[in-house]
Amino acid sequence: MRQLTRGARIPGVSRDIVCILLSFFMATATSAESAPAADAEIHYDITVRIDPVARTIEGRSVITAKTSEELTLVMGRRFEMMRGRIDAMSLGPSAITGRMRAWRIPGDKQMPRRIEVHWRGELAALDTSLDHPQTLGRSEPASSGEGTFLPDSSGWYPYIADKLASYRVSIELPGGQRGIVAGRLAEESETDEGYRARFEFLAPTGGIDLMAGPYKVETSTMRGAGGKPIQLRTYFHPQIADLAPAYLRSVKGYIEFYESWIGKYPFTEFSVVSSPTPTGFGMPTLTYLGIEVLRLPFIRSTSLGHEVLHNWWGNGVYPDYAQGNWSEGLTTFMADYAYKEREGPDAAREMRRGWLRDFAALSPGQDAPLTTFTSRTHGASQIVGYNKAAMMFLMLRDLLGRETFDHALQAFWREQRFRIASWADLRSTFQTVSKQDLHGFFDQWLTRAGAPVVRIAEAGRTKSDSGYRISVTLEQTEPEYRLRVPVAIRTGEGEEMHMLDLERGRQTFTLEVRTLPLEVILDPDLRLFRRLTPDEAPPILRQIMVDRTAMAILLPESGELRSTAETLAGKLQNRSLKLVPATDNLPSVPALVIGLEEQVDAWLARHQLPGRPEIVRGKGSAQAWTISRSDGVTLAMVSARDAASLTALIRPLPHYGRQSYVIFEGAKAIGRGAWPTRAQVLKLD
Incomplete structure (x- = not known):
């Protein structure tokens, strides 16, 4: 499931008329619930009437602009402007760019300016047959009796391009329907x-998304801080209305x-809103x-907290x-990963292992620096923008300590609330609170693509007066990083952890232990973001899904x-x-191989490849598994008992990319x- 922050329009998710850069303006409102509209440079007063069954929309918007600069008014091309005025003047002709219409609003020193627009249009039919990726990729305003979704990116209302704005939205619907947009419910009646x-x-905020449906509304009041x-x-739709009490309790928590x-x-x-499509x-x-997502028993303990x-x-x-x-990585760290930490150290380590294994599945050139990540568009962007960023915050917390890290987060919130903030602002706050120079740390993890490859090159032991002296030589690939590398020394009495500051391509360290050392283990707890070696990272299905060179x-x-088979391959x-x-x-x-059981077995035998693994043999109606060839190339095998069993894989199989x-x-x-990971271990003789 995609967690998409819609608080500001972003490239790839928002309007196609412009790639919005948000660093231009932000009012310093103290809180969303108390900030007056006068603080916003742009303010919308919108009244919209929707007939979900007829799929029609009609609206009136009054835009107040407290700026003298030239502006651009934008609206979806599928909508008709019935009347438009700037103060006492009519709007001129529009220019068409892709799916949008745009009107030039000349600069004027007289303020505020008043722009009034009346519009109407027809909405697309809501298609509940689409799967999750197809639904997320659509930006059409769609409606039916089962539900209405008007994404901001569809241009369903006239807006000023490149500007954050405050708003009031009045929604009018037929009886039995309920509607909602982000914000405070000020008034409702039926x-x-x-x-x-x-x-x-x-x-001031970004775009406006509108949702409506035949909802049963449940309400609870909690007392927040202060x-x-x-x-x-x-x-919630009537068929899941019984889930409401549990969701309300979870949100409160x-x-x-x-x-x-x-x-x-x-x-x-805060509201939880159900959709008839898999959004x-x-x-x-x-x-x-x-609706089906909300029914899943684990959503309240995972994705819901991420969204809150x-x-x-x-x-x-x-x-x-x-x-x-930066927000997706920080949210992943403080939600998804934090919940695993609450489960226990094994669950947290398993999530870190998944992050590193996913990154190892990327082929060279598929990732990008974190400074270029804006939103998730495919598997590779999630691996970088969510997982790598989350692990960067983990390494930062390990470096500074939990107390300092938390104090810095709290300071960042106090300083930047309802402002636009960058990675540089985050770094500045962490530096101020920790009193450490963090330029090098942030620079290497934010501006470089890829990750270091670290290995134990040599290790040896000698007797010393106090016990044993161990020599450990670490190597890393170029470009060189400054790394705190966790290394464990295993003795007959247990393990001793050491942090080695690796700053060059090859570096030797000397350690002292009291009892006989048996092995040296590199990063056994998987707390360092790095590209795992082939021996450390067994193949997973995602390698075939994200590798752009993979064949079918x-x-x-x-x-x-x-x-x-072609449909399934396309989905994967x-x-x-x-x-x-x-x-x-x-x-x-790498290659994806799809066929019936006898076809797959014959193909494997013909190419002298390992047969069906024992763990899947004879089980179920279909199986998928990975093979690592002797030359290091990965294969993903998909085998089904019959045509119906193969068809049944089309929807679920793409969701199991993290599995072997x-x-x-x-x-x-x-x-x-997943096939077990193998730590880098060097025995000491």
């Missing part, structure tokens, strides 16, 4: 004429948790999740996207079975297929796992 609600967001009342709501860790919750409410979005004051935390990072402090999005070998030769690789005939020699690049093997009965995974 009469014979229908439903009406007014929402306010009075701190006794402030916070309204918690669920907007997360707000209390993060208020104690970071500071006061910045808004007056996963986070906006200020709410999260929008698919985004109200501090991403929607409470806005990333400077022009210099990289489809063993069915024709007919419906061949078509099913999410790009145009590079097909290799099954009769060819083994390709020199998965066993399915129909569409249900009944077994999964």
Whole structure:
């Protein structure tokens, strides 16, 4: 599921008329619930009437602009402007760019300026058959009786390009429907004429997403830090309305948790909203999740907390996207990873192992510096923007200590709340609080692509007066990093941990232990972000999914079975297929092999490759597993009992990229796992 912060428009998710750089302006509002609209340079007053069944929308917007500069008014091309005025003058003709219309608003020293627009249009039909990636990739405003979603990126309302804004939005819907946008619910009513609600967001923010549906609304009030009342709501479809109490309790727990860790919750409410499509979005004051997602028992203990935390990072402090999005990595560290730490050290280590294993699955050139990450667009960008960034924060906490790290986070929140902040602002706060120079640390992890490869080159022991002296030589690849490398010395009495400061390509360290040392182990707890060596990182399915050089070998030769195999390969690789005939020699690049059981077994035997692993043999209706060839090239095998079993894999299998093997009965995974990682160990003789 994708967790998307929508507090500011970002490239790849927002409007296609411009790639917005947000470093230009931010008002210094003290809190979203109390900041007056007058603090915002741009303010929208919008009234919108929607008929979900007829899929029509009609609206009126009054835009107040307290700036004398030239502005650009933008709206989706699919919508018709019935009337538009700037003060007493009519709007001129529009220019068309892609899916958007744009009007030039000349500069004027007389302020404030008033822009009034009346518009209408037809919404697309809501398609509930789309899978999760397809849903996230669409920016059409869509509607039906089951639900309405008007993403900000669709241009469903007229807005001023490149400007943050405050707003008031009034929503009018037929009876039985409820609507919501981010912000404070100021007023709502239902009469014979229908439903009406007014929402306010009075701190400058990014775009406006609107959701509506036949919701059953449940409300609970909690007291936040300082006794402030916070309204918690669920907007759930009737079929999941019974889940509301548990979700309300969980949200309350997360707000209390993060208020104690970071500071006061910045808004007056938080809502969980269900969608008839498999969405996963986070906006200020709410999260929008698919009905089937909300039914999953683990969502309340994982993704929900991530979305609540985004109200501090991403929607409470806005990333400077022009210099990289830090909020996803920090949120992953303080939500997903923090929950694993609460489970215990083994669960936390397993998550770190997953991060490093995912990064090892990337082929050279697939990653990019963190300063270039804005939002998740594919598997490789998540591995960098979420996982690598989260592990960078872990290493920073290990360097500074937990208490100093937490004090710095709290200071960053106090200083930057409702401002645009960059990686440089984060570094500055951590430096001030820790009284350490962190330029080198941040520079190497933010501005470089890739990761260091570290290995134990040599190790030896000699007797000393106090016990034993160990010589350990570490090597790293270029470019050289300044690293604190954890090294364990295993003795007959246990393990001793040492932190070695590796600053050159090759460096020798001398350590003293009292009892006989037996082995030297590199980073046994996996706390250093690095590219694992092939021996350390067993192959996982994601390697075939994200590697742009990977080929597909489809063993069915024709007919419906061949078509099913092509569809499955396309879902797994999410790009145009590079097909290799099954009769060819083994390709020199990673390959995805799909076929029925007898076809897969015959193909493996013909190429003298290892047969079906014992752990999957004879189990379920279909299996997928990875093979590491003797030349280091990875294969992913997908084997099914029959055509129906192969078809059943199309939706679920792409979600198991972190596994080395998965066993399915129909569409249900009944077994999964990763081949064990092997630490770098050097025995001492």
